[in-house]
Amino acid sequence: MTRLIIWLTMLVWAGTSQGQNFVQVSKTDPHYFATSDGKTYVPIGLNLCWPRFIDDEAEGLAKMDMYFRRLSENGGNYARIWLSAPFWEIETQQAGQYDEQKLKRFDQLLTLAQHYGIHLKICLENFRKLTGYPAMFPGSVPFDRPIYASANGGPLADMNQYLDSETGRQLFLKRAKKLAERYANHPAIFGWELWNEMNSVSGKNWEEWTKIMLGEVKSLFPNHLVMQSLGSYDKESQRAIYQRITSLPDNDVAQVHRYIDNGASWKICQAPMDTLASQATQDLLNFQTSKPVLAAEVGAVEANHAGPWKLYPNDTSGTLLHDILFAPFFTGAAGPGHCWHWDSYVEKNNLWWHFGRFAEAIKGFDPAQQQAVPFTTSLPNGLRLYGLRGKTQTILWIRDGQSNWQTELAQGKPARIVTNVTLPLRQFPAKRIDSYNPWKNQHVAGKVSGKSIALPDFTRSIIVKLYTD
Numbered sequence: 001m002t003r004l005i006i007w008l009t010m011l012v013w014a015g016t017s018q019g020q021n022f023v024q025v026s027k028t029d030p031h032y033f034a035t036s037d038g039k040t041y042v043p044i045g046l047n048l049c050w051p052r053f054i055d056d057e058a059e060g061l062a063k064m065d066m067y068f069r070r071l072s073e074n075g076g077n078y079a080r081i082w083l084s085a086p087f088w089e090i091e092t093q094q095a096g097q098y099d100e101q102k103l104k105r106f107d108q109l110l111t112l113a114q115h116y117g118i119h120l121k122i123c124l125e126n127f128r129k130l131t132g133y134p135a136m137f138p139g140s141v142p143f144d145r146p147i148y149a150s151a152n153g154g155p156l157a158d159m160n161q162y163l164d165s166e167t168g169r170q171l172f173l174k175r176a177k178k179l180a181e182r183y184a185n186h187p188a189i190f191g192w193e194l195w196n197e198m199n200s201v202s203g204k205n206w207e208e209w210t211k212i213m214l215g216e217v218k219s220l221f222p223n224h225l226v227m228q229s230l231g232s233y234d235k236e237s238q239r240a241i242y243q244r245i246t247s248l249p250d251n252d253v254a255q256v257h258r259y260i261d262n263g264a265s266w267k268i269c270q271a272p273m274d275t276l277a278s279q280a281t282q283d284l285l286n287f288q289t290s291k292p293v294l295a296a297e298v299g300a301v302e303a304n305h306a307g308p309w310k311l312y313p314n315d316t317s318g319t320l321l322h323d324i325l326f327a328p329f330f331t332g333a334a335g336p337g338h339c340w341h342w343d344s345y346v347e348k349n350n351l352w353w354h355f356g357r358f359a360e361a362i363k364g365f366d367p368a369q370q371q372a373v374p375f376t377t378s379l380p381n382g383l384r385l386y387g388l389r390g391k392t393q394t395i396l397w398i399r400d401g402q403s404n405w406q407t408e409l410a411q412g413k414p415a416r417i418v419t420n421v422t423l424p425l426r427q428f429p430a431k432r433i434d435s436y437n438p439w440k441n442q443h444v445a446g447k448v449s450g451k452s453i454a455l456p457d458f459t460r461s462i463i464v465k466l467y468t469d
Contacts (some may be wrong), residue, residue, distance in 0.1 A: 022223045023119055025192050027250060029368040030290045032334045043190065043335040044325075044359055045071055045078030045118065047203040047297060050085035052343050057105055060087050065112055066344070078190060078297070080121045080190075080338065081109070085141045086224040086384050089380055095154045098178050109165040110188045119190035121296075123229070124176065127195040139343070153259040155435065158376055159203030169209070173216055180220040189292075191225030192217055193263075197257065199241060200231045207244070214250035227253040229296060232305070233280050234264035243265050243287045254289055255296040256280045259340075261406065263303030272404035273300075273323035277288025278376070278386065281331040283375070292334035298324045299340035300405075308344040311409045319415075319460065319465060322438065323399070325358045325415040326461070330397040332374035332385035357438040361463045365395045383421065392469040399461045415459045422452040423464070430466035437462055 009358065021035035023043075028034065033041040048071075051063040072080065072095035083106070090102040112418025114118050125143060126143060128131070131151065133221045148154040148162065148171065155167050162168035176192075183189060194213055198206050210228050218226045228245055230238070233256050246254035251460025258280040261269045268279050277298055284293045300309035315321075325336035336358050339346060347350065365372075377385045382401040387394060403415040425448065437458055446464065455462060 016285060018279075022187055025225070029371055031332065032368040033292055034368065035144075038364045041077070041119075042362065042367070043078035043119065043294070043338075044099045044355055045076045045298040046080075046339040046341065046342055046355075048079040048342050049123070050081040050087045050141065054087065060110055061105070064109060067347075068112050068116040068118055071355060072118060074354075074356035076351045076355045077117055077120050077337070078121070078338075079113070080123060082123045082126060082196065084124065084126045084196075086299060090178070091147070092341065093147065096174055097173060098175070103178075103182065104182060105437060107182075110183070110186055112411065118188070120188060121190045121193055121227075122179075122417045123193040123196050125172070128201045129153075129161070157302070160205070161208045163201075163203040163205050169212070172213065176180070176217055176220055184221050184426065185223060187223075189221075189224050191227060191252065192221055193255075194226070197229055197231035199238075207241075210245065211248060211250070212253060214248060216252055218252075225252040227255060229252055229255050232259050232261065232264075233283070234259070234261055234266050234269050236266055239283060241381075242284065246284055246287055246291070246440050247289050252291065253334075253458045254284045254287070254291045254293045256284050256293070257297035258295060259298065259305070260300035260309065261303065261305065261439055263305075272401070272406070273298075273320050274327040274384065274386075274399050274404075275329040277337050278323060281328040281333045281337075285332050291321055293328075293332065294335055295324075295328035295333055295337035297340045297381040298328075298337040301347070308341050309373055309396075310342065312345045312349070315345070315405075316349050316356050317439075318349060319403075320405060321346065321351050321354045322461065325354060326361070326397050326399075327386065327405075329358075329362070330388060330395075331376070332372075332388070338409045352431075357441060361397075361438055362395065362442065365371075365390070365465065379421070381418070381419070381421070392467065394430075394466040394468075396423075396428075396466070397461060397466040398455075398458075398464065400459075402458050415455055417458045417459055420447075421455040421458075423455065425451050428453060428466055430468060432467040433460055434465040434467075436465070 005113050023033050023041055026032040026034040029150050035041050048067045051060040055059040089340045090098045092099050109340050127145040128143045130149040131144050134142050146152050148156045150157050156162050214226055228251055268276055277295055281295055324339050328337040371389040372390045375387050384399045384401050399417050407413045433446045435446050435456055444456045
């Protein structure tokens with residue numbers, strides 16, 4: 001622990017010499033991101049919101065160092081942090097008063113992120129009521145803010161007063177301004193998310209509040225993206241609110257949360273993960289906002305989000321994580337899906353290698369420069385094809401629909417070997433072909449035979465790159 005603290009101190013003195021650029025919406029194609037030097041940026045990563053079950057600063061920072069290192073080693077460049085989690089929260093004792101030691105702790109987190117080349121999306125708030133909403137299960141965080149409640153000496157009676165009154169709004173803005181004084185020009189920050197799943201708060205006028213605060217926060221952080229998030233997209237009736245919020249002019253990124261959830265009324269939430277994640281992404285793309293879309297929280301839960309999914313321990317191969325990563329991007333999202341259960345799933349099952357396989361799969365394909373157009377189709381033998389068609393390259397992700405979480409994780413059936421797959425050249429013209437097996441990390445040159453492309457045998461999925469130049 002002592003060595004980590006000394007090392008962090010040395011990095012702090014190094015300042016911003018690591019040379020990261022700010023992340024922006026791509027000027028080449030607004031469906032994607034770019035860094036301020038014009039290079040396309042695909043945010044490969046996951047939610048790493050706080051170090052669970054840890055209170056000690058040195059231990060928590062060591063855990064974050066491990067997370068960032070493992071992610072970076074596997075091609076990752078993005079993570080999401082909840083500033084409102086107790087481990088990071090800077091406003092701890094009294095409304096409007098900030099803990100300098102917690103700010104220094106956050107300094108160290110940003111230093112780690114910059115060292116590992118990771119951009120952080122910072123979620124500013126998550127509380128839903130002022131009081132009476134403690135952590136729902138061990139390792140979770142509170143969803144209330146007692147120091148704001150008048151019953152505890154705070155200035156507010158309830159969430160409605162927080163959202164509607166000048167006093168409540170200034171509490172949010174004062175905290176944001178404190179952060180802007182310190183971090184407005186920090187290049188390791190991807191952007192600022194106003195709230196986690198704000199349609200879940202107990203107050204009424206959160207939509208109007210969102211419209212106001214998107215602009216206010218953008219003025220404080222002109223070099224960073226600003227966005228809002230909504231609760232898990234598990235009811236068809238939520239489509240309208242998702243469209244309204246993602247379409248707001250000051251909302252830079254269209255985000256969606258989606259989970260396997262047996263308690264959800266919408267049957268898509270019990271579908272195979274690739275179908276579930278793709279459908280949520282496609283819905284946001286259908287809003288035609290001309291913004292980057294991110295599947296910003298994806299995972300699996302016990303019914304009605306009662307806790308992490310009981311089948312996670314069975315998924316030692318990471319079949320869910322593979323689909324979480326690939327399905328959104330190959331549907332047209334600006335990046336892979338971002339998994340939620342970083343500790344009880346990704347860390348516990350040692351699945352970091354999947355990020356590296358995704359990075360390898362898309363290497364050399366620049367979706368913005370290619371002006372990529374997403375498409376999907378079905379192939380014989382139960383295969384689903386997700387593709388991005390570009391100006392000179394087309395990249396395909398072919399998923400075996402007969403192998404999914406129901407068959408592998410619930411029923412214990414091993415994935416089959418898929419053989420004798422061909423693609424018609426008429427639909428997929430190519431001069432050169434490269435096939436990539438992400439499960440074996442193997443590239444194989446494709447074969448053109450007559451009027452078709454013959455693919456190598458595979459299990460679960462394969463990526464195919466078609467070059468027309």
